Amino acid sequence: METGGARRRRLRLLVGKVGLDGHDRGAKIIARALRDAGHEVIYTGLHQTPEQVVETAIQEDVDAIGLSTLSGAHLHLFGKVLEQLRAREAGDITVFGGGIIPDDDLESLHGLGVARVFRPGATTDEILRFLDDEVTPRHGTP
Amino acid sequence: MERDGAGATGRRRWEQGTLRKALERQGERLDAFSTVSSLEVERLVTAEDRGASDPDRDLGYPGEFPFTRGVHPTMYRGRLWTMRQFAGFGTAADTNQRYRYLLHQGQTGLSVAFDLPTLMGRDSDDPQAEGEVGREGVAIDTLADMEALFDGIPLGEVSTSMTINSPAPVLFAMYLAVAEKQGVPLDRLDGTLQNDILKEYIAQKEWIYPPRPSLRLITDLMGFCAEQVPRWNTISISGYHIREAGSTAVQELAFTLADGVAYLEAGVAAGLAIDDFAPRLSFFFNSHNDFFEEIAKLRAARRLWARLVRDRFGARDERSWKLRTHVQTAGCSLTAQQPYNNIVRVTVQALAAVLGGTQSLHTNSLDETLSLPTEKAVTIALRTQQVLAEESGVANSIDPLGGSYFVEALTDRMERDAQAYLDRIEAMGGMVAAIEAGFPQKEIAEAAYRYQRQIDSGEKTVVGVNRYVQEEQTAVEILRIDAQVERDQRRKLAQVRAARDARRVDAALAGIVSAARAGENLMPRFLEAVKGYASVGEICGALRPVFGEYREVAVF
Numbered sequence: 001m002e003t004g005g006a007r008r009r010r011l012r013l014l015v016g017k018v019g020l021d022g023h024d025r026g027a028k029i030i031a032r033a034l035r036d037a038g039h040e041v042i043y044t045g046l047h048q049t050p051e052q053v054v055e056t057a058i059q060e061d062v063d064a065i066g067l068s069t070l071s072g073a074h075l076h077l078f079g080k081v082l083e084q085l086r087a088r089e090a091g092d093i094t095v096f097g098g099g100i101i102p103d104d105d106l107e108s109l110h111g112l113g114v115a116r117v118f119r120p121g122a123t124t125d126e127i128l129r130f131l132d133d134e135v136t137p138r139h140g141t142p
Numbered sequence: 143m144e145r146d147g148a149g150a151t152g153r154r155r156w157e158q159g160t161l162r163k164a165l166e167r168q169g170e171r172l173d174a175f176s177t178v179s180s181l182e183v184e185r186l187v188t189a190e191d192r193g194a195s196d197p198d199r200d201l202g203y204p205g206e207f208p209f210t211r212g213v214h215p216t217m218y219r220g221r222l223w224t225m226r227q228f229a230g231f232g233t234a235a236d237t238n239q240r241y242r243y244l245l246h247q248g249q250t251g252l253s254v255a256f257d258l259p260t261l262m263g264r265d266s267d268d269p270q271a272e273g274e275v276g277r278e279g280v281a282i283d284t285l286a287d288m289e290a291l292f293d294g295i296p297l298g299e300v301s302t303s304m305t306i307n308s309p310a311p312v313l314f315a316m317y318l319a320v321a322e323k324q325g326v327p328l329d330r331l332d333g334t335l336q337n338d339i340l341k342e343y344i345a346q347k348e349w350i351y352p353p354r355p356s357l358r359l360i361t362d363l364m365g366f367c368a369e370q371v372p373r374w375n376t377i378s379i380s381g382y383h384i385r386e387a388g389s390t391a392v393q394e395l396a397f398t399l400a401d402g403v404a405y406l407e408a409g410v411a412a413g414l415a416i417d418d419f420a421p422r423l424s425f426f427f428n429s430h431n432d433f434f435e436e437i438a439k440l441r442a443a444r445r446l447w448a449r450l451v452r453d454r455f456g457a458r459d460e461r462s463w464k465l466r467t468h469v470q471t472a473g474c475s476l477t478a479q480q481p482y483n484n485i486v487r488v489t490v491q492a493l494a495a496v497l498g499g500t501q502s503l504h505t506n507s508l509d510e511t512l513s514l515p516t517e518k519a520v521t522i523a524l525r526t527q528q529v530l531a532e533e534s535g536v537a538n539s540i541d542p543l544g545g546s547y548f549v550e551a552l553t554d555r556m557e558r559d560a561q562a563y564l565d566r567i568e569a570m571g572g573m574v575a576a577i578e579a580g581f582p583q584k585e586i587a588e589a590a591y592r593y594q595r596q597i598d599s600g601e602k603t604v605v606g607v608n609r610y611v612q613e614e615q616t617a618v619e620i621l622r623i624d625a626q627v628e629r630d631q632r633r634k635l636a637q638v639r640a641a642r643d644a645r646r647v648d649a650a651l652a653g654i655v656s657a658a659r660a661g662e663n664l665m666p667r668f669l670e671a672v673k674g675y676a677s678v679g680e681i682c683g684a685l686r687p688v689f690g691e692y693r694e695v696a697v698f
Contacts, residue, residue: 100510
């Protein structure tokens with residue numbers, strides 16, 4: 001269908017629900033859209049601690065983690081994931097996220113190292129474009 | 143018959159003449175028209191499309207079987223719907239302030255939002271609660287918090303709805319203990335527990351135990367209330383979350399009623415008489431953007447439920463047949479972009495709920511795609527209901543859309559399509575078996591994905607998101623929950639633990655475990671434990687080894 005322009009790279013991605021929040025509509029839609037676009041996608045399932053998400057990311061050797069939380073605990077939970085990634089020398093895994101996130105927190109999340117935040121109304125195409133443009137496979141192109 | 147014949151002739155004449163000419167001059171806007179749930183919408187519905195329906199049998203009169211036109215004989219002419227805004231955040235004292243404000247502004251019922259640790263049966267000092275305390279609702283650990291939550295609010299004079307599911311009997315026991323301290327007899331208490339565990343597995347996903355022991359907790363509570371708290375609505379069977387998770391309107395209707403059937407079956411199997419508990423079951427539906435679809439859904443829900451409860455379960459008390467419902471406007475329909483447009487969406491959705499005959503209503507606030515609502519945003523949402531109730535005139539005649547060819551045909555269609563789902567679920571062995579097989583979960587995920595694709599492709603319009611997009615951001619005020627809340631709540635819990643009689647707590651927890659094993663009704667045990675200031679986490683934790691924990695197989 002699409003010819004020319006940057007070729008889409010196949011990435012290994014982890015979609016993670018972190019914290020006690022059970023809203024998984026968005027996470028599941030994103031996971032499926034990323035898979036349908038040709039990426040390899042692992043979904044953590046619900047109610048994961050930051051430690052569990054990081055463990056899975058390392059075990060699965062992913063290129064990026066998409067975190068979702070709609071409970072308002074994003075600063076704490078996303079921050080923990082990034083902290084743990086760095087502690088385990090996996091700080092090169094890109095972290096992006098989505099959820100119910102107010103304007104004021106966007107800057108704080110960027111400060112913590114979250115590459116991009118997608119909020120209600122974001123399209124799956126925007127997320128795919130972000131991955132194409134800003135995430136490279138950690139172990140070179142397959 | 144003759145009139146039908148004349149109608150058919152008239153319609154053919156119109157189609158072949160006036161309509162055809164018009165279509166030849168200019169086609170229609172779309173090749174096919176459909177609802178937000180992708181249900182096809184016909185160009186025109188006329189009297190002869192309604193040929194098979196019988197107004198006496200299918201519509202009846204308000205307050206009479208099958209209640210299509212409403213559950214009360216005078217509907218909003220007698221009393222307006224209850225305006226009930228869901229609220230809870232921070233500590234019990236913070237939320238108590240918001241309740242007093244809302245009551246002062248003319249709100250007529252309370253609705254408690256608990257934070258995630260409470261919903262999951264975990265205390266504020268549980269490692270898994272870190273970062274979540276008081277964020278999405280109010281943090282309740284022990285009776286001390288419940289006392290603060292209702293401080294100065296006479297429980298004999300308000301009705302209270304509590305959105306709590308897996309730990310519902312524990313939080314309910316705390317409410318009863320507060321009422322007792324206020325000197326209010328239990329048979330005067332009015333309110334609703336959500337207590338709908340089945341939709342948790344399907345949609346909201348806040349669970350502790352697997353389905354079957356969870357159902358036992360529910361039948362214990364139904365049995366206890368039938369004897370001691372007769373005015374309490376023991377379950378609010380909820381389609382709301384099913385819809386929010388991305389279902390269609392028909393799926394919301396069908397899965398909710400299927401959950402209802404499962405509760406009826408569980409109650410009967412536990413030895414309760416249907417007419418002793420069915421009148422205390424209430425419902426909770428979503429109201430999304432598609433105006434007529436929502437109205438038809440509520441009308442169809444009443445008719446389906448009435449027929450099910452009377453004809454299949456043999457209920458004789460007409461209170462058992464009535465589907466009484468709360469409605470909340472669709473949070474998932476709101477947008478972070480151009481947030482003031484949300485006020486308009488909420489107005490349309492609220493109007494549909496009212497024309498659909500709801501008993502109570504929550505209108506969402508414009509800022510809820512960004513955070514919990516501010517007081518200012520909640521006030522606009524409440525005023526929206528007050529304008530509809532007291533200025534628009536829509537509450538003055540009962541079921542004003544009844545008899546509309548289109549609305550009646552759509553009501554029939556919703557009923558038919560929902561019945562087809564109910565039949566499929568029945569063939570799978572009922573809703574618990576269907577949930578264990580992941581059936582409703584998969585159906586909803588499919589529908590959610592399809593809808594997202596329709597938005598991405600522009601097939602369905604969302605104003606401000608995929609059409610009429612503006613670059614500039616609209617800044618709105620938001621409610622902030624201070625991280626101090628979590629520290630304060632933990633300190634308070636530690637103080638309660640230090641001050642209580644530890645032996646009484648240990649004995650009460652051991653009593654819960656033995657009663658759970660023996661199959662005794664657990665409600666009196668929960669009451670004893672909460673009165674001794676045992677925490678939600680301790681009580682729910684005591685049952686984990688007995689009941690096991692639910693684990694979802696995650697599919698996408």
